[in-house]
Amino acid sequence: MPEPELNMFDSWPGGSWEATVRYVLALLVIYLAAIWVALVFWTYRDIRQRTRDPVLQTVAVLLVLLFFLPGHWVYLIVRPRYTLAELYERSLEEEALLQELEDQKACPTCKRRVQDDFLVCPSCRTQLKEPCRQCGRPLSYAWVACPYCGLEKPPREGFGARPVRPPQPRQYSGQAAPAPRAPAPRGPAPQPARPAAPPPAPAPQPRPNRDPFGARGTAAPQPGQAPDDGPVIGG
Numbered sequence: 001m002p003e004p005e006l007n008m009f010d011s012w013p014g015g016s017w018e019a020t021v022r023y024v025l026a027l028l029v030i031y032l033a034a035i036w037v038a039l040v041f042w043t044y045r046d047i048r049q050r051t052r053d054p055v056l057q058t059v060a061v062l063l064v065l066l067f068f069l070p071g072h073w074v075y076l077i078v079r080p081r082y083t084l085a086e087l088y089e090r091s092l093e094e095e096a097l098l099q100e101l102e103d104q105k106a107c108p109t110c111k112r113r114v115q116d117d118f119l120v121c122p123s124c125r126t127q128l129k130e131p132c133r134q135c136g137r138p139l140s141y142a143w144v145a146c147p148y149c150g151l152e153k154p155p156r157e158g159f160g161a162r163p164v165r166p167p168q169p170r171q172y173s174g175q176a177a178p179a180p181r182a183p184a185p186r187g188p189a190p191q192p193a194r195p196a197a198p199p200p201a202p203a204p205q206p207r208p209n210r211d212p213f214g215a216r217g218t219a220a221p222q223p224g225q226a227p228d229d230g231p232v233i234g235g
Helices: 002-010 017-050 054-078 084-103
Strands: none
Touching: 017 054, 017 084
């Protein structure tokens, strides 16, 4: 019996079961290492497609690099939901939807949606456009000519061109409007008037000589006149 058992163990790869276990463990480690490297690379590519923040990219790669499968599971839970390409496509779809909503016209009376080629609102019978007299296409009231056949539109009744009114003077409340001033003639500036010269002072009159011995009020002799003899004292 012992000999067949030895022959059976000798038939294992490597010569014994211990060597076979080592081979299996080595293959398992290589397989797990390959999965580990692949997960790290996949995480790096995936996080770059979802965000441009270098800090978040580094944290995601380190999470898988250090914790392997548990880190990868955590990354799958907390990663951004949409990629940058998906966000861009969603933004384009939203812009297209908003543009369609803006392009959809509404009736000015009942505010219901109408088509661009409607002549009359089907809900309230409001006149929206008028047909061209030559090709029958719907024309807007603001157009001057038909863009399809080139026929000029006749002016609508009661909607002729507005006359140009001259500007009117501004009215002042409670006061008459000031009269327009005549333009002053251009010429040399007037010279300022010089002050008049003061009149000459009158000549001083000669004061009469006062005689202490004679009568008061005797006038002084005029030039060229002999003086009067004064009173004689004593005889």
